Amino acid sequence: MDSFQQVIFKLKQYWADRGCVIQEPHDVEVGAGTMCPETFLRVLGPKPYRVAYVQPSRRPADGRYGENPNRLYKHSQLQVILKPTPDDVIEQYLGSLEAIGIDLAKHDIKFEEDNWEAPTLGAWGIGWQVMLDGLEITQFTYFQQCGGMDLDLCPAEITYGLERLTAFLQVKDSVYDIEWAPRFTYGDVRFNDELQYSVYNFEMADVGTLWQLFDLHEKECTRLLGLYPESKEKRRFPLLPAYDHVLKCSNLFNTLDARGAISVTERVGVIQRVRRIAVGVAQAWVKQQSGLEAAQ
Amino acid sequence: MSALPFLLEIGVEEIPDWMIAGALESLRALFQELLAARNLAEGVTLALDATPRRLVLRAKGLSDRQRDSEELLLGPAKSAAPAAIEGFARKLGVSAGDLGVEAGPKGDRVSFRKKVAGRPASEILAEALPGLILKIYFPKTMFWTVPTGPRFIRPIRWIVALLGETVVPFELAGVHSGNRTSGHRKLGKAGVPVTFENYEQTLRDNFVILSADERRDKIRAEITARVKPDPALLETLVYITEYPTVISGSFDRSYLTLPAEVLVTVMKQHQKYFSVEDEAGALAPRFLAVMNSSGDPDGLVRSGNERVLRARFNDARFFWDADQKATLAARVPSLANVTFQAKLGSYLDKTKRVVELAGQLGGDADAVRAAELAKCDLTAELVKEFTELQGVVGGLYARAQGENETVARAIYDQYKPASMEDSIPRDRAGQILSIADKLDTLRGCFSIGLIPTGSRDPFALRRAAQGIVKILVEAKLSLPVAAILKEDAQLAEFFVDRVRYYFKEIRGFKYDEVNAVLASGWDDPVSVESRLAAVQAVRPTANFEPLAASFKRIQNILKQADFKGGVAIDPALLEPGAEADLYAEFTKVRVTVAKQAHGPALETIASLRPAVDRFFDKVLVNAADAGVRRNRLSLLHQLLSEFSTIADFSEIVTTS
Numbered sequence: 013m014d015s016f017q018q019v020i021f022k023l024k025q026y027w028a029d030r031g032c033v034i035q036e037p038h039d040v041e042v043g044a045g046t047m048c049p050e051t052f053l054r055v056l057g058p059k060p061y062r063v064a065y066v067q068p069s070r071r072p073a074d075g076r077y078g079e080n081p082n083r084l085y086k087h088s089q090l091q092v093i094l095k096p097t098p099d100d101v102i103e104q105y106l107g108s109l110e111a112i113g114i115d116l117a118k119h120d121i122k123f124e125e126d127n128w129e130a131p132t133l134g135a136w137g138i139g140w141q142v143m144l145d146g147l148e149i150t151q152f153t154y155f156q157q158c159g160g161m162d163l164d165l166c167p168a169e170i171t172y173g174l175e176r177l178t179a180f181l182q183v184k185d186s187v188y189d190i191e192w193a194p195r196f197t198y199g200d201v202r203f204n205d206e207l208q209y210s211v212y213n214f215e216m217a218d219v220g221t222l223w224q225l226f227d228l229h230e231k232e233c234t235r236l237l238g239l240y241p242e243s244k245e246k247r248r249f250p251l252l253p254a255y256d257h258v259l260k261c262s263n264l265f266n267t268l269d270a271r272g273a274i275s276v277t278e279r280v281g282v283i284q285r286v287r288r289i290a291v292g293v294a295q296a297w298v299k300q301q302s303g304l305e306a307a308q
Numbered sequence: 309m310s311a312l313p314f315l316l317e318i319g320v321e322e323i324p325d326w327m328i329a330g331a332l333e334s335l336r337a338l339f340q341e342l343l344a345a346r347n348l349a350e351g352v353t354l355a356l357d358a359t360p361r362r363l364v365l366r367a368k369g370l371s372d373r374q375r376d377s378e379e380l381l382l383g384p385a386k387s388a389a390p391a392a393i394e395g396f397a398r399k400l401g402v403s404a405g406d407l408g409v410e411a412g413p414k415g416d417r418v419s420f421r422k423k424v425a426g427r428p429a430s431e432i433l434a435e436a437l438p439g440l441i442l443k444i445y446f447p448k449t450m451f452w453t454v455p456t457g458p459r460f461i462r463p464i465r466w467i468v469a470l471l472g473e474t475v476v477p478f479e480l481a482g483v484h485s486g487n488r489t490s491g492h493r494k495l496g497k498a499g500v501p502v503t504f505e506n507y508e509q510t511l512r513d514n515f516v517i518l519s520a521d522e523r524r525d526k527i528r529a530e531i532t533a534r535v536k537p538d539p540a541l542l543e544t545l546v547y548i549t550e551y552p553t554v555i556s557g558s559f560d561r562s563y564l565t566l567p568a569e570v571l572v573t574v575m576k577q578h579q580k581y582f583s584v585e586d587e588a589g590a591l592a593p594r595f596l597a598v599m600n601s602s603g604d605p606d607g608l609v610r611s612g613n614e615r616v617l618r619a620r621f622n623d624a625r626f627f628w629d630a631d632q633k634a635t636l637a638a639r640v641p642s643l644a645n646v647t648f649q650a651k652l653g654s655y656l657d658k659t660k661r662v663v664e665l666a667g668q669l670g671g672d673a674d675a676v677r678a679a680e681l682a683k684c685d686l687t688a689e690l691v692k693e694f695t696e697l698q699g700v701v702g703g704l705y706a707r708a709q710g711e712n713e714t715v716a717r718a719i720y721d722q723y724k725p726a727s728m729e730d731s732i733p734r735d736r737a738g739q740i741l742s743i744a745d746k747l748d749t750l751r752g753c754f755s756i757g758l759i760p761t762g763s764r765d766p767f768a769l770r771r772a773a774q775g776i777v778k779i780l781v782e783a784k785l786s787l788p789v790a791a792i793l794k795e796d797a798q799l800a801e802f803f804v805d806r807v808r809y810y811f812k813e814i815r816g817f818k819y820d821e822v823n824a825v826l827a828s829g830w831d832d833p834v835s836v837e838s839r840l841a842a843v844q845a846v847r848p849t850a851n852f853e854p855l856a857a858s859f860k861r862i863q864n865i866l867k868q869a870d871f872k873g874g875v876a877i878d879p880a881l882l883e884p885g886a887e888a889d890l891y892a893e894f895t896k897v898r899v900t901v902a903k904q905a906h907g908p909a910l911e912t913i914a915s916l917r918p919a920v921d922r923f924f925d926k927v928l929v930n931a932a933d934a935g936v937r938r939n940r941l942s943l944l945h946q947l948l949s950e951f952s953t954i955a956d957f958s959e960i961v962t963t964s
Contacts, residue, residue, distance in 0.1 A: 080626050082619045097452060099465065099482075102321060106493065116494045120599035120609045122548055123360070125324035127448070138450040138462070140322060145612025146579050146597060154450055154463075162455040183611075185618060272645065280650065 016178045016192040019112050020066055023090050023172065026111040027064035030104060032092065035065035040256045041263045044069045044130075045091030045171055049255055052133060055095055055155050056294060057301050058164040064092045066174065070263060072270035075210035078203045081186035085209045086202070088174040095167035097154065105152065105170055109144070113181065120145050128153045132262060132286040134160035134294070137169065149177050159294020219273040226264040230285060233257035237292045246303050255293045261286050311351065312472040313504040314367040314433070317489055318441055319466035322360045325547035327446055327461060332356040334445040335365055342440060346432050347374050357518045359550040361490070363444070364518065366504070370471065374426030382410060383418035393418050430471050437469060438480040453481060466490060470504055492516050492550050495602055515602055516550045523552050527598055530554035535582040535596060544580060549600040557581075557614045558594045563621045566628065569700050570690070574620045577696060579613070627689040635709045636684040636702065646686050649767075652752040655683045661752075665744035669787045675737040678718035681706060682741060685719075699723045725775050728814050732779045739783050746772040747792060754799040773806035774814075780833045781810070790831035804830050811840060820961040821847065827956035839954045842906035847960075851914035858920045859957035862944045865929055871938075873945040881939040886919075886926035893919040894947055906954055913951045920947075 014022065028034050038048040045051060045067035054061045067089050075085030094101060102123075106116060123140040128151065130136070139153035151171040155163055175187045175198070184190050188199030236254040243249045265282055268274050274282060323331070336356050343349035351369045358364060383396035386409055397404045400420055410419035442458055452463040458481040469476040469485040478485050489507070490498040491514020502510045508518050517523050524546045531554055545552060563571065568591045575581040581595040597613050604610055643656035652658070659680065666679040685691045685702030694701075703720020707713065718741045721733035733739045753759070753767050760769050776789060794800045807830050811817045817840050825839045846852050882888045897916055901909045929944070931937045951957075 076626075080623065082623060097463075099463075102493075118604075118606060118608050119612070120601050120604075121494065122600050123322035124548065125322075138448070145599075145609050146616040147612065154452055156450055165454060166450075166452045180612065180615075183615070185615065185622075272642075274645075279647070 032062040032064040045089040072213040077210040078206035090172040092170040096165040097168040229257040229260040311369045315470045316365040317468035318363045321462040386416040533584045545598040631688045636681040639684040671740035674714040675740040777810045824955040824959035846910040851917040855917040856957040856960040863958045871941040875942040886922040890923045
């Protein structure tokens with residue numbers, strides 16, 4: 013039986029063997045692997061890319077104080093981007109499941125329609141949730157738009173829910189009972205995060221402070237985006253740091269939402285604010301990168 | 309020429325189940341169109357099949373080439389200079405002697421009938437199929453190469469195109485047509501060569517059952533336990549599997565303490581399982597799942613599904629327990645944080661309006677209490693998880709929290725009827741709540757211009773309006789709904805249309821009878837129903853249609869005379885005989901009708917027919933004397949208006 017970390021090692025090796033860059037997680041908090049620059053920005057433009065990384069993904073509203081066996085404030089996604097999509101992408105994906113020891117001839121695998129959309133990123137795609145013996149283990153998406161723009165190439169995004177997948181492999185009813193490494197359970201490693209972030213997000217986060225932080229990050233990102241058109245040396249222009257501020261805003265929005273601090277009237281407006289800077293960075297990024305191509 | 313079989317298989321990544329039937333119809337129509345346009349349709353029969361990974365068209369009796377045909381080419385006028393005519397012939401490579409003459413609107417013209425040799429069907433198909441395949445209709449499509457590249461429901465990965473034993477060669481999105489198919493993803497082989505004859509068997513050998521009927525039969529045959537019939541779920545399962553096999557699983561009895569509604573929803577909506585009933589019809593701790601595989605000898609699939617279901621049930625229990633920490637009543641203020649519609653405010657705003665409407669509609673204390681609490685379950689974790697259970701969960705919580713049974717049932721039933729086939733709320737309080745809620749949605753949406761157009765009806769306003777009609781009619785409720793609707797002329801008009809739809813399409817009344825009855829008033833759908841029943845009953849009697857024809861005649865006469873009524877009948881001016889008789893009959897009938905129910909009243913009115921007929925036979929309405937004429941018009945006008953309260957007979961389409 014593979015431990016949680018062995019499952020990760022094997023999947024990373026599998027995708028490394030298929031030409032993927034193995035990246036480490038992005039070091040700013042995100043709600044999903046899709047939001048990392050390695051996906052959000054790399055899928056833009058005409059340059060082929062292949063990458064795989066594990067991304068801890070934070071969903072403040074999903075926190076359950078460590079009491080619910082299946083819901084987590086922070087879960088781990090293995091995110092794979094194949095741009096452009098190879099013709100045998102599904103066969104490659106199924107191969108990855110066999111690589112972690114699932115004999116598909118003995119299991120039931122189904123692809124059920126599930127189209128993905130992220131309004132705050134101006135992004136959407138077409139795809140499936142992949143069901144293994146009735147368990148959703150993967151979100152498979154053909155990206156169509158990102159940052160409000162049609163993509164030059166259609167990338168395939170494969171997002172594995174690592175806790176679920178490992179609980180399946182280890183036949184565990186509670187995620188906290190998963191063996192992370194020999195002698196260490198998932199609960200040993202992660203329980204405190206679940207409990208303390210739930211307390212913070214639901215009870216103690218200071219709404220006023222979070223709003224201030226949101227405003228500051230938004231302001232900084234907006235300031236940078238305003239400078240970009242006039243900047244002399246486009247190559248040096250810090251769009252990647254600008255994007256980190258977008259991510260900060262997104263996570264603050266989710267935390268405020270979990271805290272119940274966003275009213276009806278505000279909600280749509282706040283989503284718009286995040287979307288505006290996300291799309292702004294994406295558009296500038298496409299220009300910056302195509303400029304670099306032209307210069308080379 | 310000889311007749312050949314044709315096989316087209318479009319190999320696709322998993323197509324959403326609900327789109328497959330429509331796609332096959334579209335493919336059939338496009339292919340038929342192609343054959344007809346190319347003179348290849350004669351004697352061809354088509355069969356269409358699909359699995360999630362393939363759309364298949366098989367044709368029999370396709371000619372291997374088109375029939376030869378003639379094309380008529382027109383040259384210059386017959387009277388043109390000989391040089392021009394010779395030029396025409398030369399261009400066609402024939403001599404002037406081969407030309408004919410064709411008569412036309414501008415005189416005779418020189419012509420030539422060119423023989424066109426029929427082209428091979430294979431060539432025509434090869435040219436047309438790439439475009440045809442991309443024209444197959446899907447509600448949503450994608451690109452999988454570049455944005456300007458082909459669009460389809462999902463990427464196309466292989467194509468089989470065989471005419472007889474020969475490949476019809478073409479290329480689409482980098483895929484070259486050939487004779488190789490793919491079997492089941494895990495149990496079958498890929499790249500298997502096929503012929504028209506062995507195609508279906510080859511698929512079967514590779515764990516793909518091509519025929520949806522056969523897959524459906526297989527599932528049905530393997531359902532051995534007592535399950536609630538669920539045709540929609542069955543269709544989904546037929547179209548998400550290539551080789552369906554039913555397996556049976558169970559769950560711990562302790563979960564049966566959760567409401568059956570919740571358990572069934574989890575099994576059906578989230579896991580696509582059939583739930584199982586015991587002999588008494590109660591939920592049993594078992595389920596049937598359909599896998600896309602041939603068997604589960606080690607029980608791995610069963611135990612996997614059981615574990616998923618256990619987790620889902622644990623979630624539900626967790627949410628149920630968490631939700632009990634705040635009662636519905638305590639949740640009312642937090643409805644301010646749930647949007648109903650941006651311009652129409654929050655669910656708290658809606659709740660206030662619905663409470664008021666429930667009172668206005670004569671709701672009692674229970675109805676009003678139910679209206680106050682109706683939307684509170686929108687803030688419950690269980691409803692956030694299982695949105696399809698809104699209302700139901702509210703009802704269950706209300707009961708668990710000690711609200712009285714009527715209030716609990718009203719909340720539980722508030723979204724009923726979900727369709728025209730669904731039942732209406734069980735109690736008066738639930739009926740009032742449901743009507744008030746729908747009425748508020750209709751009124752609000754119309755006030756901000758969200759009015760359904762064509763097939764666009766995002767707020768399901770048609771269903772809401774029909775729901776109101778259905779409740780009023782089936783519960784025999786006469787409520788001041790129309791008065792509220794009439795505050796908005798557009799909404800009133802929209803509602804009448806839904807009343808018409810309900811009686812015509814759902815209840816099956818004849819369209820002219822519905823029009824006739826609605827023309828006499830639609831405010832009270834209960835009365836509409838009773839008047840319709842009366843018209844329907846009297847319609848076949850001998851007097852009715854002729855009388856209806858006479859009423860139409862009366863209406864025309866009044867219209868031509870531009871007579872609006874308002875003049876009392878002067879009996880002294882009536883001519884003895886037919887006119888005086890009609891008046892006497894009318895006076896008598898009027899008194900009788902006033903005391904009668906709709907059915908007998910209509911029969912009484914119909915008995916006027918001989919008197920009306922005699923009147924038109926013997927009396928000239930358009931009399932020379934203006935006073936007499938006005939008096940006659942007045943008689944007819946009163947007759948018409950007096951007897952049009954049940955139905956406007958002039959709307960009845962008569963055969964005479």
